[in-house]
Amino acid sequence: MNVHTEHAGTAPAGPDVAGTVLEARRVTKRFGNITALDDVSMHMRRGEITAVIGDNGAGKSTLVKCLSGVQAPDEGEILLDGAPQQFDSPEHARRAGIETVYQDLALIEDLSIWQNLFLNRERVRRFGPVAFTARRAMQAESAEMLARLEVNIPSIRARVRRLSGGQRQAVAICRAAGWGSKLIIMDEPTAALGVRETKRVEELIHRLREDGLAVLLISHDFDQVMRLSDQIWVMRSGRLVSGRRSTETDGAELVSMITGAASSLEQDPSRTH
């Protein structure tokens, strides 16, 4: 364990890393006696896909909740473009530029694609207290949003109910990407998808990177993490164990860091799935 407590490799952690969009500084979150996040510091850069990996209970979801404004950290700071933030709601984090694609996607099945893309951000024309929706403008913009990310959808007016799992994921990602956001957090984006749909969603995530967004990827799929990410943070028992550039590590090393068994890797080969 002591081997990996430093921030490793050529990716110096902490402040003043070029292109850093979001930085968590010594974030701690406790639930009663349980310390879900213990002094965690990490950063995410624009134009990069950053992966956070770890076993169940490692603190990944608590980290996501702190970054997305669902929960406030007890100690530590979250900085967006260098400015400290105190999110009191997901809405607040979203306005600041942090979008989360939830595992259940948060799409309304009986609304059309364009209505979902603009949900709670409708383009409106106000007449006194009444906010009329500008349907045509939203439909045209929705078509552009999907086209920009090369998402193939039968019709912008189709109900989400008619879409496949991969298409839904694509719509949810487009929605997150479409609002001048700086960081998009994705929690297991391909967990429910088949091979072909997974490939498409991964291509979409790549395009977000090319567009200069920062992406935070939470995934159990090591191959996917190695395929997609530029930077990998490893968590265990609420602590940050290590940070690596993807080019400088491999699955075996990641597994050993996740399990905290660098030396016992050979004794427990079954963990390398």
Added chain:
Amino acid sequence: MAASTSVNMDSTPALGARLRDLSFWAEWTALVGLVALLVIFGIASPSFLTPGNIAAVLVAAAIPATLCIGEAFVVLGKGIDLSMASTMTLGAVMMGQATLLGVDAGWACLLTLVVTTLVGGLNGLFVAKVKITDFVVTLGMLSAAQGAALIISDGKPVTLISPLLLTISTGQLAGIGYPVLIALAIAVVAHVTLFHTRFGTHVLAVGGDIEAARAMGINTDRIKIATYMISGFLAGVGAILIVARLGAAEPAADTKYLLDAVASVVLGGVSLFGGRGSIAGPVTGAVLLTVLVNGLTLLSVEQYYQPLVVGIVVIAAAALMRYQR
């Protein structure tokens, strides 16, 4: 970059294909049923399709249509309001008592609308904030509002005659009665509100998936409460229409109005699971139920058979709804 992309704005299948699709019929249950009834009764009874009878049917449909629009808003938001008929009675009684105290008819109408809207708001508060099941809250309110109406009126009807109410009940524009015009205006406003305002979209979102709506930052409690307030307000409009029609404020609720409101919503293709439906559908459903009773009466079918027929029609419509996509 977008060369390989094709995002179609439209995808409307051919009419022939749509007619063979059961879900098409499910979307249009009320209209298809209404047309069928018009044909059947038109053939069976010579007095059915006369201008006089049509006008009478439309006036009779005005109150159920108004009520079913309120019910539709609540059901679209994945709730149900069982207290509408009682709230309407409470509103009518408030009008009667206010008039007895010498309040002008116009102000009495306003008072009625305020009281019934507040009753709806109370329903909404208990559903959204106290988190009691809508069914239980509004069932309780059904009894409570009825009780309040009986207490306030001491169980006695009040005769109300005022020029304003007389105008509402007998006035006409181009041969169409004011109650019909009022209901029609409400339907148009309701349709625009539901499909062309941010609030309407949020009602559909909350009804469709309340967790997702919340995740997107929609104030779901506010939306829920608003739908119940709309329902209360329209119960108040119903109260004014019925007092105008009867020339009296009756303290006894007619539960038929509640059944008709819920039945119209079902007939009109509004999903009882919330989140999808229309305003035109339930209004057509309300007209259908009125036509059904009117036609059966013209054919001298004994009154006791009418609720049975209505029940069968509603269940048949609900069965067809299963094919809705």
